[in-house]
Amino acid sequence: MLDLLNDILWGKVLIGVLILLGLWFTVASNFVQFRYFGRMFRILGLKQAKHDQHGHLSSFQALLLSVAGRVGGGNIAGVAVALTLGGPGAIFWMWVVGLMGMATSYFECTLAQVFKKAEPDGTYRGGPAYYIAKGLGGSWKWLAFLYSILLLVTFGFGFTALQSYSVATSINDAFGISTYYTGIMLALVVGLIIFGGVKRIAKVSEVLVPVMALGYLGIALVVLSINLEKIPDVISLIVRSAFGLEPAVGGGIGAAILMGVKRGLFSNEAGLGSAPNVAAVAYVPHPASQGIVQSFSVFIDTLILCSCTAFIILLSGVYDPATVGSQGGVALTQMALAEHVGEWGRMFVSVALLLFGFSTILYNYYLGENSLNYLSEENSNLFNGFRVAIICLCCWGAIMDLGTVFAFADVTMGFLALANLFALALLFKTGLRIMKDYDQQLLEGHEQPTFDPADFPDLDIDSKAWELEPEHQALKRTPIQGQKSTVVTQS
Known part of the structure; x- marks a missing residue:
């Protein structure tokens, strides 16, 4: 039954829905992910974006937390x-779904910022449960409640145990240490x-994520540098295979599209509502800034780190379409890297998998904590009980065969995505209004747009969550007559 549900959800329904919504969001936003690609770097280059001076988490720390979750096995x-x-054609379609997923991620993360809630300790809470309840209104609170339950079960419990298993088996393979x-x-x-709490998780991620991501990127660059003459042929192979211009592998072009889209969605999580x-x-002066980041x-995740693995494998001699089916997953990546740099490459892959899995456990914990916070406002006993449960899951997951748990978590993640995507479709006009407010301020010459909830009186926005810090108060635009009503109604 679990396999059947997974096949229906991930093999048919979600692939179609995610691609259609990704295209819709991309075209209707005038290709927002490409228009503001350069601005991503300018935002992250700001001092305030890197280290907030007022006790909030910075935009850069929130980025690293999300990368910690997206980057995994x-x-x-x-x-x-x-x-x-x-x-090889699957890699091309993985790139395509990653580029479209950037638009989906932009809107879901922008909406999460718009409807976030201020906490007494100076942090914020938000996410799909909050923008469903506040953005769609009281009649949709049941969907917000359902989403929180699914998020807790899927990431808080299911995937925490699975990542523990991944980390333990990786260490066992590399060093022979018992699980x-x-x-x-x-x-x-x-x-x-x-x-x-989340601040300590953010500080750990601030150190761990760059080390693991840059380390993996570094070894991929080494592989590319020693195989420069082969790179054009590999790129050509990927593109030709994507359109069936190479001898069929597996199920041919259909399998290339299916596997590329599916693995891309699994990896970058755009549309699932987790990020x-x-x-x-994060504290940001405008919701769209965090959407862009x-x-x-x-x-x-998809265009850089997934490509690293693809090129490591395709540039090696171990990838043979006729026999590759006998080796898959981590073993194939280990064999490929070992051919490039020697046997220590196998150990490097195991250590990389260890770091990726560990960072994802921290990310999964926070998703579960955020769900509990929505379901039960700041119940310290409940939170401590959940933390103890996570610790126990780390022990239990390391030594158990989790095939059934994985299948169950895949099903609940499918329903989680459907709930979030349904809400995103209904809230898309709101997301466009926020985007147009940001666009308009840039057109007016404001290098760093700011957000004023008073411009959107029809939305249920927590004004305390949008109290700008002094350095951004000075940047706040001076409304011209009739401007607010124009911002509110444009859609």
Whole structure:
């Protein structure tokens, strides 16, 4: 039954819905992810975006938290599976879905910022549950409640155990350390971090994510540098295979499209609604700023890190379409890297998988905590109980065969995505209004647009969450007569 539901949700329904919505969001927004690609770097280059001076989490820290969640086993094992079952053409379609997913991520993370809620300790809470309840109105609170339950079950519990299993088996493969010991050590380290709350998680991610992402990118650049003459042929192979111009691998062009889209969606999570929970924690002067930054995290995940794995494999001699089916997943990536740099490459892949999995556990914990916060306002006993449960899951997941858990989590993640995508479709006009407000301020010459909830009196916005810091108060535009009514009605 679980396999059947997974096939229907991920093999048919979600692929169609995510692609159609991604195209709609891209075209209707005048290709927002491309228009503001350069601006992503300018936003992150601002001092305020890197380190907030007023006790909030910065835009850069929120970006690293989301990258910590998006970057995981899918970047190493998932890409190898896509190549095995869909051939090189799957990588092209993975790129396509990543580029479209940037627009979806932009709107879901912008909406998460608009409807975020201020907390007494200076942090913020937000995400799909909040923008469903506040953006769609009281009659849709049941959907917000359902979304929170699905998020807690899928990421808070299911995927935490699965990542623990991934980390433990990776250490066992690389160093021969028993999964029992790894589970205990993992539980201790995770416990020390999560009891410090989201700020401690952000500080750990600020160190861990750049190390793991840049380390993996670095080894890929080494592989590219020693295979420069082969790169044009590999790119040509990927493009030709995507359109059926190469001998069929697996199921031919259909398999290439299916596997590329599916693995791309699994990896970057655009549309699932997980990243908006993290995007909402940052202080930014305008919601669109965080939407732009978070769309960049999809680019990092799919267009950069997934491509690293693809080129490592395709530039090696171990990739043979006739026999590749006998080796898949992590094993294929390990074999390929070992051919390029020697046997230590196998250990490098295992360590990379360890770091990716560990960062994802921290991310999954925060998603579960955010769900609990929506379901039960700041119940400290409930939060501490959840933290203890996460610690236990780290131990249990490390030593169990989690095939059924994985299948169940895939089903709940499918329903989670459907709930979020339905809400995004209904709230798309609101997202466009926020985007046009940002666009208009740039046209007026404001280098750093600011957000004023008074411009949107029809929206249920927490004004305390949008109290601008002094350095941004000075940048606030002076409304001209009739401007507010124009901003409110444009859609």
